[in-house]
Amino acid sequence: xxxxxxxxxxxxxxxxxxxxxxxxxxxxxxxxxxxxxxxxxxxxxxxxxxxxxxxxxxxxxxxxxxxxxxxxxxxxxxxxxxxxxxxxxxxxxxxxxxxxxxxxxxxxxxxxxxxxxxxxxxxxxxxxxxxxxxxxxxxxxxxxxxxxxxxxxxxxxxxxxxxxxxxxxxxxxxxxxxxxxxxxxxxxxxxxxxxxxxxxxxxxxxxxxxxxxxxxxxxxxxxxxxxxxxxxxxxxxxxxxxxxxxxxxxxxxxxxxxxxxxxxxxxxxxxxxxxxxxxxxxxxxxxxxxxxxxxxxxxxxxxxxxxxxxxxxxxxxxxxxxxxxxxxxxxxxxxxxxxxxxxxxxxxxxxxxxxxxxxxxxxxxxxxxxxxxxxxxxxxxxxxxxxxxxxxxxxxxxxxxxxxxxxxxxxxxxxxxxxxxxxxxxxxxxxxxxxxxxxxxxxxxxxxxxxxxxxxxxxxxxxxxxxxxxxxxxxxxxxxxxxxxxxxxxxxxxxxxxxxxxxxxxxxxxxxxxxxxxxxxxxxxxxxxxxxxxxxxxxxxxxxxxxxxxxxxxxxxxxxxxxxxxxxxxxxxxxxxxxxxxxxxxxxxxxxxxxxxxxxxxxxxxxxxxxxxxxxxxxxxxxxxxxxxxxxxxxxxxxxxxxxxxxxxxxx
Numbered sequence: 001x002x003x004x005x006x007x008x009x010x011x012x013x014x015x016x017x018x019x020x021x022x023x024x025x026x027x028x029x030x031x032x033x034x035x036x037x038x039x040x041x042x043x044x045x046x047x048x049x050x051x052x053x054x055x056x057x058x059x060x061x062x063x064x065x066x067x068x069x070x071x072x073x074x075x076x077x078x079x080x081x082x083x084x085x086x087x088x089x090x091x092x093x094x095x096x097x098x099x100x101x102x103x104x105x106x107x108x109x110x111x112x113x114x115x116x117x118x119x120x121x122x123x124x125x126x127x128x129x130x131x132x133x134x135x136x137x138x139x140x141x142x143x144x145x146x147x148x149x150x151x152x153x154x155x156x157x158x159x160x161x162x163x164x165x166x167x168x169x170x171x172x173x174x175x176x177x178x179x180x181x182x183x184x185x186x187x188x189x190x191x192x193x194x195x196x197x198x199x200x201x202x203x204x205x206x207x208x209x210x211x212x213x214x215x216x217x218x219x220x221x222x223x224x225x226x227x228x229x230x231x232x233x234x235x236x237x238x239x240x241x242x243x244x245x246x247x248x249x250x251x252x253x254x255x256x257x258x259x260x261x262x263x264x265x266x267x268x269x270x271x272x273x274x275x276x277x278x279x280x281x282x283x284x285x286x287x288x289x290x291x292x293x294x295x296x297x298x299x300x301x302x303x304x305x306x307x308x309x310x311x312x313x314x315x316x317x318x319x320x321x322x323x324x325x326x327x328x329x330x331x332x333x334x335x336x337x338x339x340x341x342x343x344x345x346x347x348x349x350x351x352x353x354x355x356x357x358x359x360x361x362x363x364x365x366x367x368x369x370x371x372x373x374x375x376x377x378x379x380x381x382x383x384x385x386x387x388x389x390x391x392x393x394x395x396x397x398x399x400x401x402x403x404x405x406x407x408x409x410x411x412x413x414x415x416x417x418x419x420x421x422x423x424x425x426x427x428x429x430x431x432x433x434x435x436x437x438x439x440x441x442x443x444x445x446x447x448x449x450x451x452x453x454x455x456x457x458x459x460x461x462x463x464x465x466x467x468x469x470x471x472x473x474x475x476x477x478x479x480x481x482x483x484x485x486x487x488x489x490x491x492x493x494x495x496x497x498x499x500x501x502x503x504x505x506x507x508x509x510x511x512x513x514x515x516x517x518x519x520x521x522x523x524x525x526x527x528x529x530x531x532x533x534x535x536x537x538x539x540x541x542x543x544x545x546x547x548x549x550x551x552x553x554x555x556x557x558x559x560x561x562x563x564x565x566x567x568x569x570x571x572x573x574x575x576x577x578x579x580x581x582x583x584x585x586x587x588x589x590x591x592x593x594x595x596x597x598x599x600x601x602x603x604x605x606x607x608x609x610x611x612x613x614x615x616x617x618x619x620x621x622x623x624x625x626x627x628x629x630x631x632x633x634x635x636x637x638x639x640x641x642x643x644x645x646x647x648x649x650x651x652x
Contacts, residue, residue: 111138116145124153132157148174152182164189175202180211188217196221207233212240219248238265243272250277259284270302278306279314286321296321307334312341319349328353339366344375351381360385376405383413392417403430408437412445424449435462440469447474456481467494472501479506488513499527504534511539532559537568544574553578564591569598576603596623601630605639612646621646 110118120142126135142150151174158167174182187202206214219233237245250265269277282302289295306314315338323331338346351366370378383398402410415430434442447462466474479494498506511527531539544559563571576591595603608623627639
């Protein structure tokens with residue numbers, strides 16, 4: 001028995017990103033319930049930056065450019081379109097800046113004259129521009145006048161300047177006055193301070209007033225507390241266009257086993273350029289593709305989109321998809337992109353690709369890169385690489401490093417190394433650690449270890465654990481025990497499990513049992529063929545015998561040759577018989593000799609008879625003696641009689 005192992009959606013002009021943690025300014029004219037222009041962690045969608053740009057530019061005829069812009073410092077205005085050196089982008093930027101300056105000047109005059117609405121608008125404009133010192137007095141004046149939006153935006157400003165307590169006071173004032181953005185911001189701050197009940201109240205307020213970021217944050221808080229209502233609020237935010245909400249809802253549906261609904265929400269989030277949603281959508285499509293090209297192509301498109309949006313795991317997954325389609329060159333390119341972005345799995349894939357091409361140095365470089373990225377598969381693969389190159393001491397060191405990091409297959413490989421050099425006491429704990437961590441090979445090897453000590457009960461327990469995970473050789477060991485105990489039904493079930501798990505011996509024994517029963521010839525043939533194709537020599541001989549019985553001599557010869565060339569003496573003898581019947585006596589003699597030299601008694605007896613036929617009694621006597629020694633009993637008896645006759649003839 002051998003061991004198994006290897007030697008959110010914000011409106012308004014503010015730009016938002018998922019990584020931001022600061023809130024943004026609420027426009028003074030925003031109506032109650034309108035989407036806020038706030039930024040919060042993981043909540044907002046990417047929107048174009050605010051201000052004026054090409055889409056909102058009022059184009060002025062070329063002849064009116066000078067009049068529209070005027071001259072500056074006695075110089076002429078910008079070149080008109082069509083003139084050499086005309087720069088439309090510079091022109092649009094200049095026009096936008098001029099319009100912004102005019103708007104700011106109007107607001108400032110009105111605000112300085114005591115208009116609180118103008119003060120609120122000016123303060124918001126300055127806040128968005130980042131001019132906090134200039135914005136603060138105008139926002140304070142407007143907030144003191146009771147303008148809700150100004151109170152919210154003053155909270156934003158104070159929060160940005162680190163005055164969190166005062167920011168919360170202004171947000172509370174705005175929220176009490178009905179501001180959903182302020183309630184959302186206040187809820188987030190309370191949550192970060194650990195005041196979850198108060199946070200839930202204000203986030204609930206924001207969500208109930210149509211604030212999708214509030215709904216998302218409420219769902220996030222509830223999911224953290226394992227509250228089943230989280231899904232409802234994620235859906236509210238997702239329905240309002242919040243891509244992170246759609247992604248989180250999809251994850252919850254996938255965890256619940258509802259992959260169809262999960263896929264629909266992943267699709268919605270991915271369509272809004274959510275990188276992780278595109279990755280998960282690709283995974284679901286690949287899983288249910290069944291190898292069908294249309295679904296695999298769609299999965300590849302989503303992987304590509306996710307990768308282009310900065311998700312290295314998607315680049316790695318795309319690499320595997322391309323590898324499976326046979327495009328190793330493109331696969332390597334995506335793996336390299338992912339590996340250079342810090343994906344250890346991709347680095348390992350690149351290492352394996354180079355190792356398969358014999359480029360050990362490149363393979364080692366990428367395996368080390370994987371290890372540096374925190375993927376301990378890199379250390380395990382370095383161990384395999386060193387073992388393959390005969391650098392056993394280094395291999396053990398890498399296995400040990402990966403094993404101490406919890407890599408279960410490294411634990412198993414290290415144990416195999418220790419056991420092979422006779423350190424059974426050192427090997428057993430590592431086999432146990434591998435098995436307990438879920439290594440099927442580790443469980444099987446632990447069974448082998450106990451069986452070697454005669455501890456059959458413990459061995460059977462570990463074999464059963466490995467067999468339950470589909471380990472064919474473990475199932476085979478269980479089947480043999482069942483057959484020895486006379487439990488034919490139990491043995492047949494375990495042989496089926498062994499065969500299904502890839503055990504060639506299990507497939508052969510299953511076929512033999514079915515063959516003896518005589519009521520499942522087609523199934524027996526199937527399992528003989530399965531074992532034979534896997535290189536099982538006795539199965540190959542059996543396939544040859546069955547083919548010969550049907551008169552399919554060419555097929556029989558093919559199976560006999562495969563087995564004989566692999567070292568089967570029975571196959572060599574049968575091939576000799578077949579060739580002799582086809583008048584290929586010379587080649588038949590070669591195979592008889594090979595079989596006899598391997599200890600096949602019938603082949604030795606056949607050679608003795610052929611030697612007598614050729615008139616070579618001395619050679620015949622030698623083959624008779626070997627046949628008598630090899631057996632079996634019937635052959636030994638016939639060889640003895642022939643040897644006696646030879647002695648009588650030679651002494652006459």
